[in-house]
Amino acid sequence: MNIEQFLISKISETLTALYGGAGEAPLQVQKTRKEFTGDYTLVVFPLLKLSRLSPEATANAVGEELMRRVAEMKDFNVIKGFLNISLKDEFWAGLFAMASADASFGAGASTGRTIMVEYSSPNTNKPLHLGHIRNNLLGYSVAEILKACGHRVIKANLVNDRGIHICKSMIAWQLFSGGETPASSGLKGDHLVGKYYVEFDKHYKAEIKDLMAAGATEEESKRQAPIMLQAQEMLRRWEARDPEVYALWERMNGWVYVGFEQTYKALGVDFDKTSYESNTYILGKSLVDEGLQKGVFHRRDDGSVWIDLTADGLDEKLLLRGDGTSVYMTQDLGTAVQRFGEERLDDMIYVVGNEQNYHFQVLKLILGKLGYDWASHITHLSYGMVELPEGKMKSREGTVVDADELMDAMVETAREMSVQTGKLDDCSAEQADAISAMIGMGALKYFILKVDPRKTMLFDPRESIDFNGNTGPFIQYTHARIRSILRKASEAGLDCALPSAAIAYLPAETTLMKQVLEFPEAVAQAGREFSPAVVGAYAYELAKSFNGYYHDHSILKESDPAVRAMRLALAAQVARVISKAMALLGIEVPERM
């Protein structure tokens, strides 16, 4: 039973008893702000018409009557038009004991809903960079949060493995590599292919420059640059399944997949279903016929098919080229129809950057016009770009922050810090490696995920990422300290249990219990908003509270065995919840650090 709802019903009864009705406006009960005393606050301004008294008098009258009716209430205070209600410590302790015994952390029963979260969806012509990191971390975390909310979740990755951009790196490799392979040069496969993608661009630009020097216009030059023509020819041969081109394509994509696998592993993300656009790009053509029949689409004289969205404030959109080949939108429509059908999805979430807002707006609109009522169950989780101090990252200009390099640097920094503090001196090399990886990745992941997904965020590689303050390592550290206490308690054979009889709690202890109890609601909110940042903020607040408590009160040195046992149980539960919250962000927490 939700405490707020419980209070609202009690207040409603009280108002009826006092004034003969509860008024038509819904009662406003919220958590009391930190700087005031109380657990929940009733805003009484909207009740003045009912009571025909001053705000203070109304609040006092309601407070007194509530005290008579609600056994769980400790007391109340009134400040201006705010009635602050405090509940008894035993009440909170009772709820806390129940929560501690609940291995599911308050997660409700299965909702029966199936939700697909598509994320990552990389191109196979270059390695992953910082922008992909945000995508991957968000997708993974949102999926984990939705699972914790009781949904069945399918994590999907749709690899963009075909198209002109893939042919660009292929043709450049053919022309300039001298047969270089990951095995021959030791370069990670995705980086090797990316190198030739950059190489293509270099030659392409040079050729344009030459053509323009010879008198051609810029547009002509771009169209006629020999290397571009070669890439286009390669795409045609690929679509015709030319064995030679196909073999090269398979070979180079194979290198990339080995590289991606390594990056995904380091990132700690995974997928239930990986599919490839080379298999799905044909989908959607039957939808074009369907749309034409329904009169939603129309065909132009050149044979191309369009939809007119000007009535919806948008433009005309192409769905099929004059030569009968499909475009991005056509494929996505087909893929959506297939997924909702085959997987029996209730919801579909696309984790894709906000540069594609228009695309998804159109996608939903078209599916709705075609009569698919599940179109409204598509969510584009549109996240903001990651910018550098110099501005936007650009692959071709070498201003990207490479994912592999960044992760290595983070872990290395974590290791240096451990060496500096000497905290891992008595660890084995393997343990030290594992802990450094946890901390470095924890810092990176928390840094990315604590920001509201839809906002553009700034990443400054020079200042790197902090390990102090509102950071992943701060929260991990809190966990490690608790685990250390629990180890010592266990070695000393101390009890770790909540009291069966009444016990005096410190304010900091009740506060911690209340915070722990808020975890399920934080997860639920994160699920509603598709925002890991909500879970991050929750974990930080909890860790911060515990650190203050830890500083002021000793657990192991407490002389009263019952109090000590309670404190150990409290600390253990805080550690459990921290660990669970961080897991929802894809962050591991160490036993020591």
Added chain:
RNA sequence: GGUUCCGUAGCUCAGUUGGAUAGAGCAGCAGCCUUCUAAGCUGCGGGUCGGGCGUUCGAACCGCCCCGGAAUCACCA
């Protein structure tokens, strides 16, 4: 120009059904390790919540108009 999004402390960011004196972290300054891990704790300074008008008991939040920034508006994906 159309559409969508953003603008909160020097910097990075919180702040939702409209509520109390707008919060953290970093950076700066000043303290705290014979006491469970100082990656910690405590204190200080720092704000026209981009601007204006409106709605009302009450606006960072809602509405309208400006200013500034981003993305997008391809027979690319």
